[in-house]
Amino acid sequence: MVQIGDKVPELALANQDGKTVKLSDYRGRKVVLFAYPKADTPGCTQQACGFRDETPRLDAAGAVVLGLSPDPPERLRQWKEKVSLPYDLLSDPDHELLEALGAWGERSMYGKKYMGVIRSHWIVDEAGRFADVRIEISPKESVETATRFLSS
Numbered sequence: 001m002v003q004i005g006d007k008v009p010e011l012a013l014a015n016q017d018g019k020t021v022k023l024s025d026y027r028g029r030k031v032v033l034f035a036y037p038k039a040d041t042p043g044c045t046q047q048a049c050g051f052r053d054e055t056p057r058l059d060a061a062g063a064v065v066l067g068l069s070p071d072p073p074e075r076l077r078q079w080k081e082k083v084s085l086p087y088d089l090l091s092d093p094d095h096e097l098l099e100a101l102g103a104w105g106e107r108s109m110y111g112k113k114y115m116g117v118i119r120s121h122w123i124v125d126e127a128g129r130f131a132d133v134r135i136e137i138s139p140k141e142s143v144e145t146a147t148r149f150l151s152s
Helices: 042-053 057-062 073-083 098-099 140-151
Strands: 012-015 020-022 030-035 063-069 087-090 104-109 112-117 120-124 130-135
Touching: 012 073, 030 042, 030 140, 042 057, 042 063, 042 073, 042 140, 057 063, 087 120, 098 130, 120 140, 130 140
Parallel strands: 030 063, 063 087
Antiparallel strands: 012 020, 012 087, 030 120, 104 112, 120 130
């Protein structure tokens, strides 16, 4: 798992439009990167729309938001349009970045165990280093904590 001060991994992922995005593309800006299990599900929509609704405050803090999940780009594009998200959603189907960030692990639902996304967020500073790391956080707390961190 990454720690505060660690450098961001250099992985290229497709966004909702199939365009390649790297976190280093945002060097010089703060980045809120949030991981969610599945597009267009209740908790994920709460988290994504929470960041959407906080866009003015995040913009004022000089931050850009990026979502991250194993969903394919087409599904991400449909969801982005459906709920009017103003930021890119990144597709990590092989969960390479999710694993590197410590957000892929054993989950449990209805007594069944499986491997999946651990809802999390990270704040990356302008130099490409982690300034805040929150693994396993609720959708609402993710938005509030990240916004508060960047507004202080």
